Amino acid sequence: xxxxxxxxxxxxxxxxxxxxxxxxxxxxxxxxxxxxxxxxxxxxxxxxxxxxxxxxxxxxxxxxxxxxxxxxxxxxxxxxxxxxxxxxxxxxxxxxxxxxxxxxxxxxxxxxxxxxxxxxxxxxxxxxxxxxxxxxxxxxxxxxxxxxxxxxxxxxxxxxxxxxxxxxxxxxxxxxxxxxxxxxxxxxxxxxxxxxxxxxxxxxxxxxxxxxxxxxxxxxxxxxxxxxxxxxxxxxxxxxxxxxxxxxxxxxxxxxxxxxxxxxxxxxxxxxxxxxxxxxxxxxxxxxxxxxxxxxxxxxxxxxxxxxxxxxxxxxxxxxxxxxxxxxxxxxxxxxxxxxxxxxxxxxxxxxxxxxxxxxxxxxxxxxxxxxxxxxxxxxxxxxxxxxxxxx
Numbered sequence: 001x002x003x004x005x006x007x008x009x010x011x012x013x014x015x016x017x018x019x020x021x022x023x024x025x026x027x028x029x030x031x032x033x034x035x036x037x038x039x040x041x042x043x044x045x046x047x048x049x050x051x052x053x054x055x056x057x058x059x060x061x062x063x064x065x066x067x068x069x070x071x072x073x074x075x076x077x078x079x080x081x082x083x084x085x086x087x088x089x090x091x092x093x094x095x096x097x098x099x100x101x102x103x104x105x106x107x108x109x110x111x112x113x114x115x116x117x118x119x120x121x122x123x124x125x126x127x128x129x130x131x132x133x134x135x136x137x138x139x140x141x142x143x144x145x146x147x148x149x150x151x152x153x154x155x156x157x158x159x160x161x162x163x164x165x166x167x168x169x170x171x172x173x174x175x176x177x178x179x180x181x182x183x184x185x186x187x188x189x190x191x192x193x194x195x196x197x198x199x200x201x202x203x204x205x206x207x208x209x210x211x212x213x214x215x216x217x218x219x220x221x222x223x224x225x226x227x228x229x230x231x232x233x234x235x236x237x238x239x240x241x242x243x244x245x246x247x248x249x250x251x252x253x254x255x256x257x258x259x260x261x262x263x264x265x266x267x268x269x270x271x272x273x274x275x276x277x278x279x280x281x282x283x284x285x286x287x288x289x290x291x292x293x294x295x296x297x298x299x300x301x302x303x304x305x306x307x308x309x310x311x312x313x314x315x316x317x318x319x320x321x322x323x324x325x326x327x328x329x330x331x332x333x334x335x336x337x338x339x340x341x342x343x344x345x346x347x348x349x350x351x352x353x354x355x356x357x358x359x360x361x362x363x364x365x366x367x368x369x370x371x372x373x374x375x376x377x378x379x380x381x382x383x384x385x386x387x388x389x390x391x392x
Contacts, residue, residue, distance in 0.1 A: 001028075001033045002083065002085045003033055003084060003088070004035075004036050004088070005036070006037070006096035007038075008039065008094040008096055009042070010040075011045075016292040020292060023170070023376075023377070024373065026053055027373055028380065035053050036055070037056070038078065038079070039057060040058065040096075042057065045057070058078075059071060060072065060099065063093050064129055065129050068095045075099055080103070080107055085384070086110050086384045086387065086388070087100075087107060087109040088144075089112070090116065091114065092133070093119065093129075097113065101132075104140070110141045110387040110388060111140045112140060112144060112383070113137070113140045115155075115156075116146070116289045117151065117287075117310065122332050123332055133159075134159045137159055142163040142165055142383060143161055143164055144166070144167050146167070146168055147310070148166050150289055152289070167380065168371060170371040170375075171292075171296045171298065171367060171372065173368075174374070176296070177299075180272060180276045181273045184277050188264070190227070196224070196278045198227050198229070198280070199212050199230075200283075200293050200296075201283070201293065203230050203238040205236075205286075206334070208283060211286075211337055213226070215325075215339055216346070217248050218340065218342075218343035219347045219350070220343075220350075224260075225259075225262060226259070226282075227264065231265050245261040248261050272296075272300070275297060276300045278300075279356065280302065280346075280349055280350075281293065281304040282304075282346065283305070284325055285309045286309065286336075287309065287310075287333070288310035290311050291312060291315075295315075295367060297321070297363065298321045298322075298367040299364065302360055303321060303355075305324075305325060306324060307342075308324060308325065308327045308337070318370075319362055319363045321359050321362050322359060323345055325338060325345060
């Protein structure tokens with residue numbers, strides 16, 4: 001098969017969408033298919049192929065609502081004229097999908113959309129966008145949803161989409177079952193007897209770092225380190241988190257609680273090692289569809305504590321691998337975690353290593369059975385072949 005995956009950002013850029021498409025694309029290459037990724041030009045990318053996946057860059061930005069800027073026709077012509085068997089658009093509300101919506105009938109390939117949550121569904125600025133989305137969805141040959149328990153799936157059911165597939169996110173067996181560098185604590189100056197809490201996510205104001213720091217500060221745990229790994233996508237958010245880190249560290253020094261916060265932007269190998277080294281993964285995110293990092297926590301035998309975001313409750317129910325922070329949704333559909341509830345649950349889990357270990361083992365076994373990228377890629381392959389066979 002000749003496959004095109006479109007995604008706004010791709011390696012070396014870091015993020016959930018980038019990692020999901022990288023894992024699926026590389027797995028399909030290993031299965032013998034030709035895969036190209038169309039994405040945004042990245043000055044830090046000095047390659048046009050990675051692990052067998054071809055990369056086609058475009059200097060384009062924006063979305064249907066804010067306006068798509070750049071070589072729009074060049075991108076459309078590439079998709080129309082490259083004779084792909086499959087074109088998969090990963091995530092709505094960004095240019096690699098939105099630039100094609102008005103020309104979908106001109107693309108002869110079998111077309112698939114992975115909406116990734118429709119995060120702007122309750123935003124008034126996107127009202128016209130989602131009115132038209134009712135028509136656009138009908139032009140796709142299939143839609144893949146990461147869960148049956150989120151707003152994008154419910155939207156599609158109301159519209160009356162028939163060819164719906166639910167294929168979850170996951171974590172890579174090849175990546176998480178490798179021996180990891182067990183010297184990370186030493187490198188970061190974290191004592192072996194310290195309770196290590198981990199958060200992974202870009203600083204965007206929406207991944208919950210600030211809320212996580214508040215929860216950590218309010219908790220009654222002692223002799224603990226909180227490691228936040230992420231890049232500074234939003235420098236203001238990074239600065240406010242860094243300021244709060246300094247406050248927590250100074251407060252801890254005078255109180256004697258031995259609580260310390262570290263912020264680092266680590267390479268992927270070190271991030272995977274951090275998952276393995278951590279005692280708990282804390283993720284009070286504001287907006288998600290199906291948090292990739294929860295599957296990575298499961299793959300590394302690390303229990304997690306997460307806000308009521310995306311399909312986190314479903315992941316907990318399926319795996320018994322984590323715990324939920326109570327909270328509400330604001331009018332735009334963003335999670336508002338209850339910080340006091342989060343602090344109490346964090347304190348309780350700190351005091352109960354047996355419960356943490358049982359949850360970690362439950363999550364790991366569930367990941368092995370159902371949520372490896374290797375098995376998930378086969379499900380994508382099966383759908384692609386099924387759609388292509390319908391041409392005959």
